[in-house]
Amino acid sequence: MDHPPYPSGLRLAGRRVVVVGGGHVAQRRIPALIAAGAEIEVVSPQVTPAIEGMLGSGELRWTRRGFEAADLEGAWYAVCATDDEVVNEAVSAAAEERRIFCVRSDDALAATAWTPAVGRHGGVTVAVLSNREPRRSATVRDEILAGLRDGSLDARHQRPQTPGVILVGGGPGDPDLVSVAGRKALMEADVVVADRLAPRELLSQLPSDVELVDVAKLPRGRSAQQEEINRVIVERALAGKSVVRFKGGDSFVFGRGYEEVIACRAAGVPVTVIPGLTSPVAVPGMAGIPVTHRGVAHEFTVISGHLPPGHPESLTNWSAVAGLAGTLVLMMAVENAPAIASALLQAGRPTATPVAVVCDGTMPTERTVLATLGTLAARLEQESVKPPAIIVVGEVVRVAHPEAF
Template sequence: MADDRNDAPAYPVGLRLSGRRVVVLGGGTVAQRRLPALVSAGADIVLVSPTATPSVEAMADAGELRWERRPYQDGDLADAWYALIATTDTAANAAASAEAEARRVWCVRSDDAEAATAWTPATGRSEGVTVAVLTGRDPRRSAAVRDAVVEGLRDGTLVAPRHRERTPGVALVGGGPGDPDLITVRGRRLLAEADVVIADRLGPRDLLDELPPHVEVIDAAKIPYGRFMAQEAINNALIEHARAGKAVVRLKGGDPFVFGRGMEEAEALAEAGIACTVVPGISSSISVPGAAGIPVTHRGVAHEFTVVSGHVAPEDPRSLVDWPALAKLRGTLVLLMAVERIGAIAASLVQHGRSADTPVAVIQEGTMAAQRRVDGTLATVAQVVADAEIRPPAVIVIGDVVTVGRAVQG
C-alpha cells in the first residue's frame, strides 16, 4: 500500500455484524480482549487457533463461538465480513492479511497496524451510547480519551441532553453508605438527568450540591404528612411528581431493598401505573465494616454473615428476629439501626449461648470523613457505646472477624 494511503485518516464507521461471519485467527490474550464485543454484537464467530486461553475456551464451551483447533489455512476468510488476525505466527498473519485483501474483507492485524485495512477503536458504552475513539498510531491516547468521555457520560459530568422525549417515571437509587464516590455510576447518571430528587437523610448529601439549579430537591424527612403516615406521604410525592411528567429520583442510603422500604415504594408506584427503575446500591452492612478494615467473612474464621435490623429490642413483641437462633450461629452478625438497643441485644445473645467475650466493633459515620470505630465485647459494648457517645448512623459487627480486621490495621 502506498505511503499516501497510510497517511490518510481512517474513516470511522459502525459495523453491524449480527449474524454475519467473523473470523478470528489466534486464541491468545488479544482475542480474549476483542471477542466479548464481537459476541455482544451478535457476530457468527469462527475462531481458528491450535490453542486458546482458558477464557476464550470457556466462550467456545458456552457456544458463543465455533473453535477450529488448528493453524490458519488459505480459504479461512471465505465469506467473512470481518477478520481479526492475532496469531504469534508472523508468516501466517501476512498470508491471512493477503487473503483478506484479495477477498475484500476488512481486516485488523494485532502485530502490524500498518498492514491492516481496519483499526479497532478504543470503545466504551454508556446507556445506549457507543463511544469509539481513534488516534491513529497512539492506542493509549485513544483509550484515555475513551475513558474520559465514558466516565463523564456515566457520572453526569459530561452533559449530553436527550433530544427525544423521556418517559416520566421514578428511579429508586441506592446511594451507598454515604461517601459520594461510592454511588454506582448508573445512580450518579440518573441523578444528573433528574428533574426532582427526593432524598433520605442517610443518602450521599454531597451529591445534591452538584445538581443543576433547576432540579427540585426534596428532603423526605420534611414532607408534610398531614393525615398520612410518613411512608404514605413519600409514596404520594413520588406519584405526584411522576404524573406531572418529571423524571424523579428517590435517593436512598445504602441499597433500596436492604431496610430501605424500597419495595413499599415500588409497589405503590406499580399500583399507580408508574414506571419504576431500581438501581441497587452498596449496602452499609458490608461496605462500612470493610471501610473500617473488617471483613464480614474470612477463611477459617467466618463462613457466613447475617444482617439484622436492631430497630426494635429482642423482647419487643414487634420483633421478627429469632435471637436465640442467631446466638447459636458461629459466623458474623451485622446490626443496623441498633445503637440505642445494643445493650438489650448483647444481653439476649449472651443469654442464648453466645460467648460474652465475642468481639464487637461499632463504626459510626462509616465511609465519611467523621468515621470512627470503637471496640469491645458483648459483655462491654453497651458501656463502650455510652462512654464514646456513639450516635446513629452506626454499624455494629459481632464476631471473630473483628479481631482479624484489627490485626490487619496493625
C-alpha cells in the same frame, strides 16, 4: 504525509471475514466479530484452546493450514494476526489486490484499516483511535463510557423521560460506592426525593433543573413522614415526572422501601428498584471486619435496634438471638445498645463477647470503637458515640482486632 483515518462503522452481519492467525491476538479480535454477526473463517495451522472452543459452538470455521491468497475471495474484511512478517505481507498484498480492508497486528502503517478501542453502553457504540497509541485509545474510551454510565455525559434533555419511580439505594455513604445504575438514574431524574443518609455529594452533581425534595424537611413523625414521602413520589410520577427515591444503604433493608413500592402500585405508578450496597455488610467490611469467617461464624444476623428489648412493638426474640453462635449486626441501635447488651447477657451470651461499633462508616469521619458486651454501655458513653453507627457483636471482631482482645 500521515493522513488521519476516516472513521466508519462496519456492518458485518452475515458477511465473510477472514482472520489469518490463531494465536492470542486473533483470540482477542474474534469475539467482537462474533458479536457483530460476521461469518468468520480462521486460517491457521494451529489455534488457541479458546478459539478451538468457539468452533464447537459453530461461531466460526477453521481452515487448518497456512494462508493462501484465494482465502480472501468473497471476504469483506480481513484481520492479519500472525507473528510471521512474510505471511503478514502476503495477506496485505492479497487484500490490497482484492480491495479488501485489512487490519495488521504487526504494522499499523502497512494496514488499510485500524481497530479502534470499542465500548458500548445504552445503545451507544464508542470507538476511539489515537494515532496508533492503543493504551491512550483505551483510556479515552473508558473515560467516555464512565461518563455515559454515571450520567455526566448523558444527553438527558434530548430524549423523553419515562414517568415512574425508581428506588435507588445509595450505599453506606461514600459517593464512590453507589452503583453505576444508581448514579445514572439520579442524573436522568426530573425529581429526586432524598434521605438524610443518602450520599450528599451526589446531590450536588444533579443538573440544575432537577427538583430536589429533602425528606428531612417533610412533616415529622415516623408514620406521617412516610405517608408524605409516598404522596410526593406518587404525585410527581402521575404528573409525568421521572422520580428517583434516593436512600442510604439498600431500600429493602430497614429502609421502608417496600412501603413505597406498595403505594406506587396502588396508584398505578410504574416502580423499579436499583439496590444499593447493604450497610450492615459493607460498613463492617470497609472497616476491616468480616461478618463471617471460616471456623468462627457460619451465619450473621441483621437486626434493627430502633426498639429496645421488651418493647411491646418489638418483633425480635432476643433470647433466641442470644443463643445464636454467629455474628450479630445491629442497625439503628446506638440509643438502645445498653439495653440490648443487657438482654443478650441475661440470655447467656458471654460477657467477654467482642463488640465493634463502626461510626460514620465509609465516610472521612469513620472510626471504630471496640468493647465487649460487658463494657459496651460504658464505652459508648466514653467515646460519645452518636448515630449513624453499626454495631457488630461476635468473635469476628476478635479476628479483625486480635490485639484488643
